[in-house]
Amino acid sequence: MFKNKSFIIGIIISLAISVVIIFPVYWMIIVSLKNEVELFSNPYGFFPKEWNPIGYITNIQDNKVFIWMKNSVIVSGFAVIISTTVSCLAAYALSRFRFKFNKVILASSISTQMIVPAAIIAPIYLMLNSINMTNSFTGLAIVEAAFQLGFSMNVLKSFFDNVPIQLDEAAKIEGCSEFTIFKKIILPLSKPAVVSVLLISFFDIYNEFLYSSTLITDINKWLGPAGIASNTSRVGVNWTVTLSQTVIFSVIPLVLYFTLQRNIIRGLTTGSVKG
Amino acid sequence: MRSAIRFEKKKIAVEYLSFILPFLVIIVFIFVYPILKNISLSFHNARFMEKSEFIGFENYIKLFNDKRFWNSVFVLLKYTVLYTVGIFIVGFVTSTLLNSNDSKSKSIFRTIFVLPYAIPDVVAAMVFLWILDFQFGIANHLLIEVFHIIDHPIHWLGANKTTSLLTIVLIEIWRQFPLHTLLLLASMQDVPVELYEAASLDGAGRISKFFKITIPHMSKVIMILLTLTIIWSLRRFTMIWLLTQGGPDRGTETIAIQIYNYVFQFNRMSYGAAIGVVLLILTSVLLIIYMRLQKFEN
Numbered sequence: 137m138f139k140n141k142s143f144i145i146g147i148i149i150s151l152a153i154s155v156v157i158i159f160p161v162y163w164m165i166i167v168s169l170k171n172e173v174e175l176f177s178n179p180y181g182f183f184p185k186e187w188n189p190i191g192y193i194t195n196i197q198d199n200k201v202f203i204w205m206k207n208s209v210i211v212s213g214f215a216v217i218i219s220t221t222v223s224c225l226a227a228y229a230l231s232r233f234r235f236k237f238n239k240v241i242l243a244s245s246i247s248t249q250m251i252v253p254a255a256i257i258a259p260i261y262l263m264l265n266s267i268n269m270t271n272s273f274t275g276l277a278i279v280e281a282a283f284q285l286g287f288s289m290n291v292l293k294s295f296f297d298n299v300p301i302q303l304d305e306a307a308k309i310e311g312c313s314e315f316t317i318f319k320k321i322i323l324p325l326s327k328p329a330v331v332s333v334l335l336i337s338f339f340d341i342y343n344e345f346l347y348s349s350t351l352i353t354d355i356n357k358w359l360g361p362a363g364i365a366s367n368t369s370r371v372g373v374n375w376t377v378t379l380s381q382t383v384i385f386s387v388i389p390l391v392l393y394f395t396l397q398r399n400i401i402r403g404l405t406t407g408s409v410k411g
Numbered sequence: 412m413r414s415a416i417r418f419e420k421k422k423i424a425v426e427y428l429s430f431i432l433p434f435l436v437i438i439v440f441i442f443v444y445p446i447l448k449n450i451s452l453s454f455h456n457a458r459f460m461e462k463s464e465f466i467g468f469e470n471y472i473k474l475f476n477d478k479r480f481w482n483s484v485f486v487l488l489k490y491t492v493l494y495t496v497g498i499f500i501v502g503f504v505t506s507t508l509l510n511s512n513d514s515k516s517k518s519i520f521r522t523i524f525v526l527p528y529a530i531p532d533v534v535a536a537m538v539f540l541w542i543l544d545f546q547f548g549i550a551n552h553l554l555i556e557v558f559h560i561i562d563h564p565i566h567w568l569g570a571n572k573t574t575s576l577l578t579i580v581l582i583e584i585w586r587q588f589p590l591h592t593l594l595l596l597a598s599m600q601d602v603p604v605e606l607y608e609a610a611s612l613d614g615a616g617r618i619s620k621f622f623k624i625t626i627p628h629m630s631k632v633i634m635i636l637l638t639l640t641i642i643w644s645l646r647r648f649t650m651i652w653l654l655t656q657g658g659p660d661r662g663t664e665t666i667a668i669q670i671y672n673y674v675f676q677f678n679r680m681s682y683g684a685a686i687g688v689v690l691l692i693l694t695s696v697l698l699i700i701y702m703r704l705q706k707f708e709n
Binding site: 164230263314339 | 437448
């Protein structure tokens with residue numbers, strides 16, 4: 137039954153780490169279910185004395201958090217489609233064509249992954265401002281997509297490289313064009329990689345705060361991160377309302393994580409270090 | 412015949428171009444042009460909605476005499492060292508735990524260990540602000556009443572520079588470590604089992620196996636991940652901004668936070684751009700190291 141001592145010690149340490157990881161999430165849910173009075177009269181209770189969904193009711197009546205979340209989903213969805221399509225095409229070119237220019241593409245894909253977003257925010261803001269694209273979801277989505285391109289392309293290229301080139305050659309003899317080969321052979325075979333890339337980019341953009349809060353200044357167009365962060369800008373934060381907002385906002389990434397964990401983990405492990 | 416080959420070559424080049432063109436267009440508009448514009452801004456005295464003049468190196472001269480700038484360099488340095496060391500320790504502990512776990516609980520622990528990856532920064536920041544609240548936060552309560560580690564509540568954020576920086580780094584590690592766990596785990600699993608078996612026959616213990624077999628085998632991945640971690644730590648903005656906004660007394664104002672402050676809070680866009688250029692140069696140096704290491708691996 138008991139394998140050995142070190143196995144048990146390993147399990148105990150794993151459990152301790154699990155507590156540290158899960159506790160903040162647990163605490164967020166518990167606090168979101170305490171009412172304003174109990175929040176201060178019973179701040180340390182591991183369960184609410186009285187389960188009270190007042191925070192959620194306030195948010196539903198107010199509706200703001202759902203609008204923010206909808207905006208986040210629109211921008212992230214749009215950006216993810218742009219970045220995945222564009223990086224699929226580029227990854228195919230890098231994987232199947234032999235041009236010296238490939239090196240330039242590869243170098244720029246690595247550099248853009250490393251660039252500090254804050255370092256170029258002033259010129260990007262000015263550029264979008266000059267073409268009236270601040271406060272525009274399209275403008276923001278293109279910027280967000282750009283920051284995903286490098287990572288996505290690396291993951292996809294390493295997958296495309298593993299599709300045997302004999303398949304392309306056979307298709308070429310049949311008279312297929314490069315685009316048909318890309319669409320009919322490479323893409324279907326790389327579905328898992330495409331799913332990974334879509335998911336990881338979505339997580340990143342849904343989470344992104346710096347650009348989404350500076351390029352969108354119109355309060356009615358706020359995305360989730362800017363909206364939720366605005367709770368702390370006034371004196372006396374209403375924690376019940378704030379933390380029920382964070383629970384609501386986390387639902388999408390958590391559901392995606394628990395249902396598609398394998399794809400996410402695969403993408404993260406192939407994309408980052410191999411480059 | 413020769414012209415037919417040339418035609419074929421041209422056709423291939425056009426096809427190639429059509430695949431990479433969208434990528435190039437986005438890179439040029441969102442990265443190349445802004446970087447050039449940023450360099451040009453840094454030689455002007457631009458503010459929002461105002462005309463600007465060329466002022467040469469004035470911003471840079473000011474910058475190198477600016478105590479506030481050097482403070483942010485120093486803060487970023489402390490932040491990077493603490494963050495990198497911390498995240499590698501947590502990454503090694505968690506990946507070793509998963510790697511040595513051969514029971515069914517392995518996949519459950521992996522799901523839990525990677526969970527923070529699915530929690531958005533803004534969510535983590537809000538939750539930790541309440542957990543670390545001076546008066547009503549559970550952190551102080553647990554440390555005083557339950558574990559008896561401290562006598563008086565701690566101002567985790569916003570009172571003491573060092574405490575605030577440490578707190579931010581710990582929260583950042585909580586949020587970011589899953590990637591390190593996964594990457595180190597993947598690399599650990601690549602170590603050939605035969606090596607461990609041979610070492611066991613020679614009577615090597617767990618710890619000596621870890622340092623004499625596992626670590627040397629992972630050294631290239633570790634070096635690359637180390638460079639990446641340092642580069643990533645330069646990029647971090649959100650958590651610091653949401654937790655302290657660079658305070659108290661600029662104790663957590665990293666370079667990224669400072670650029671944001673100059674550009675959007677104080678309307679000194681060109682000065683912010685000059686700091687941006689310095690940061691871009693710093694990143695390029697790290698990038699060259701990274702690319703060297705990558706080539707080494709291939």
